Amino acid sequence: MFQAETRIEELISKLREQGYRVTPQRAAVVRVLASSQEHPSVEQIYDSVRVDFPMTSLATVYKTLAVLKDMGEVFELTIAGQSSRYDGCRPHSHPHLICVECGRITDLDIAPVGETCEKVAKRTGYRILHHRHDFFGVCPDCAGDSEHREEAHVGARAQQRLVP
Numbered sequence: 371m372f373q374a375e376t377r378i379e380e381l382i383s384k385l386r387e388q389g390y391r392v393t394p395q396r397a398a399v400v401r402v403l404a405s406s407q408e409h410p411s412v413e414q415i416y417d418s419v420r421v422d423f424p425m426t427s428l429a430t431v432y433k434t435l436a437v438l439k440d441m442g443e444v445f446e447l448t449i450a451g452q453s454s455r456y457d458g459c460r461p462h463s464h465p466h467l468i469c470v471e472c473g474r475i476t477d478l479d480i481a482p483v484g485e486t487c488e489k490v491a492k493r494t495g496y497r498i499l500h501h502r503h504d505f506f507g508v509c510p511d512c513a514g515d516s517e518h519r520e521e522a523h524v525g526a527r528a529q530q531r532l533v534p
């Protein structure tokens with residue numbers, strides 16, 4: 371979990387640079403955000419933080435998220451009809467694979483979209499600020515696809531640890 375530790379420290383020092391007081395509860399929110407590959411919702415972050423800090427308020431989670439989002443350090447993934455999900459590991463626009471059955475959200479490493487952005491900018495004269503590439507489908511687990519199930523389980527297991 372070395373990478374997560376680095377990201378946690380990075381976020382905490384950035385918050386301090388902004389003059390934000392990093393209480394243990396706020397640090398716990400950062401910890402969940404920076405170490406989770408699961409793209410947790412506010413409720414999931416809240417539940418994880420309360421394991422160690424039962425007195426944490428939902429407002430603390432919202433406030434910490436809002437500050438990090440303003441700083442461009444957390445990527446908010448809005449999904450119609452559902453609560454937003456958050457990525458504190460990769461704060462910039464990146465493609466996601468979303469299971470419409472279980473709601474699992476996975477980062478997708480596909481051909482760089484930067485080139486496409488440049489093309490769009492050139493063709494339209496727009497200054498592209500961000501982009502969305504979301505792929506919706508049914509994951510092998512939900513589809514009962516035994517051939518790909520093992521793979522999905524390995525991925526899911528690695529992602530299940532919200533808190534290291």
Ligand SMILES: [Zn+2]
Pocket residue numbers: 409457460464466476477
């Ligand atoms: Zn992501």
